[in-house]
Amino acid sequence: MSNLDRTLHLVRALTESIEGLTLDEMAAEVSVKRRTVERMRNVIQMHFDLDDSIEGRSKRFRIKDSPGRAYTRPNAQEVAALQAVVDAGQRDGTPQVESLRSLLAKIKAALDSRERQRLDNDLDLLTRLQRSRVAAGPAVIASPKDLTTIQAAILTGQCVEFDYSPDSAASASWRRIVPYGLIHGPITYVLGKRPDRDDLPYLFRLDRMDQVRQSDVLGCPPEDWDLDVWLADSFGIWREDGHDIVLRVRPDAVERARAWRFHPHQQLEEDGDELRVRFHSGGLLELANHLFAWAGDLVIEEPVALKEIMARRLMVAQSLLGAEQVDR
Incomplete structure (x- = not known):
């Protein structure tokens, strides 16, 4: 405690000094030898902006700013x-x-x-020598200006109006929605619902929205709206009725599965030398696509609907090998 007390005392002295303190003055201030105060100075220099200036043959040190700035300055x-x-x-x-x-x-x-x-x-x-890995996925470009417009509408409690071009449509159609949230990822989605209906919120791709503008119509989600709860209802983006998912992990992959998150609300159960993963979720197609990476390490136990989707995906996946390989 005495070392800490001396260091804090020296920090205060270096902060309050206008001209700065030499090493000898610092040593006298906290009653230690010069070698000790040099080590204290080195520690202080790691955490504070310690300014130094030369006066004659001596070097003076002082902390330029208030100590609080040391904890708000980015490194x-x-x-x-x-x-x-x-x-x-x-x-x-x-x-x-x-x-x-x-x-x-x-x-x-x-x-x-x-x-x-x-x-x-x-x-x-x-x-x-640092990079954020850019994973394979859709290459879409959405407008930062449109994103800012939607964020402004959320802050002011207004609806958003835009022209929307879904995959299957030949032309864009006008929409007005209450913004329920923004979901960022490889594709940015806007979650919203029409203000004049009791429908559930629906997803719109930001890159397919055009002429985005704030509406004169007021609209904001209910006070008890929870975006995290809504997201947890499905494995991925697409919405459907939930299913009780049961996955059995083989012994060699148990440690890997313990460090893996299949779903925010998953439950892990010991089963001998195997592990069961349980959760309730929709998005079976996205889940089946994800489980390809677990081939050989995991068995789908429930539901039957997930097994059927996986069987269809396996049949379709064979086309990647070409007709000659499939015939073999």
Whole structure:
């Protein structure tokens, strides 16, 4: 406790000093030897912006800002992590990337020249040698401006109007919805429902929305609306009645399954040297596609509907081998 007390005392002294303190003055302030105060200075320098200046043959040290700023100033690792997300978003065309890019610029602009210089050396190496993995998936580009419009409508409690072009339609049709939420991923979806109906909320792809604008009609979801609960009703994006899912994991894959999340509400049950995974969910087609990666390690026990979908997917998957391979 005495070491901690001396270090905190020295932090206060370095903060309050206008001219700064030499190493000898720092040692006298906390009643320790010069070698000890050098180690204390090195520790303090790791956590605070310790400024130094040369006066004659001595070097003086002081903490430039209030101690609180040391805990709000971003470090190189934090800025590099945000930079990696921005770079990946720009490659993907993610609509959120403009907001993140703007945030990154503001963070850098808030630093003074000394902080930026200190940060740049570390940041250059970290950004060169870090990447957010861009997984295979749909290559779609959605408008950041449209995303901002929808977010503004959510904040002001207004409906959103737009022209929508679904897959099967020959032309776009006008829609007005109450925005119930935004779901981000490889594709950004807007969840909403018509204000004049009692239908369940429906998903709209942001990249298929055109002429997006705030409506004059007020509309916001109920106070008890929970987006996480809605998402947990299905394995993926597509909605359908829920099923009781039971998966049996073979012994060699039990440890892998324990570290895997099939569903937010999954339950794991010991069954000898095997493991059962249970959850209630819709989205059987998306679940079947996911389970291809578990082939040989897992058995579908329930429901029958999931087994039937998997059987059809296996038949269709054989076409990937070409007719000559299938005949064999």
